[in-house]
Amino acid sequence: YEALQPDKIAVDGGEQNLKELNAIFSKPLKELLSKEAEIDDAALISIDGKGIDIRVRQGAQFNIQRISFEEGHFVETLDEAKAALWKLIDRGRLYNLQK
Numbered sequence: 001y002e003a004l005q006p007d008k009i010a011v012d013g014g015e016q017n018l019k020e021l022n023a024i025f026s027k028p029l030k031e032l033l034s035k036e037a038e039i040d041d042a043a044l045i046s047i048d049g050k051g052i053d054i055r056v057r058q059g060a061q062f063n064i065q066r067i068s069f070e071e072g073h074f075v076e077t078l079d080e081a082k083a084a085l086w087k088l089i090d091r092g093r094l095y096n097l098q099k
Contacts, residue, residue: 007048007049007076008049008077009076009077009080009081010046010049013078017047018045021044021078021081021085022043024082024085025089026041026043028089029042029085030042032089032092033065037058038058039056039057039058040057041056042056043055047081049074049076050068050069051066051067051069052081053066053067054067
């Protein structure tokens with residue numbers, strides 16, 4: 001356990017990466033998540049090499065949902081994260097959506 005290192009994407013640019021990803025993907029993710037149930041807001045709150053965590057608001061209720069990138073796709077840079085998210089959105093579905 002002591003030898004483990006955090007994912008590169010989580011360390012390099014952390015908050016700035018989330019800010020940029022939110023500016024681009026908050027609305028498309030909200031629309032995609034609204035296919036299941038109407039939601040009022042979606043915000044990316046964390047990212048690692050395998051996926052993202054999104055804070056979802058429905059009225060006064062908040063929950064966190066985990067969205068995994070495609071199987072076998074490991075993200076290390078902001079550009080890779082953007083490409084992986086566009087791929088999910090373009091296909092119109094979210095892989096391994098966990099509530």
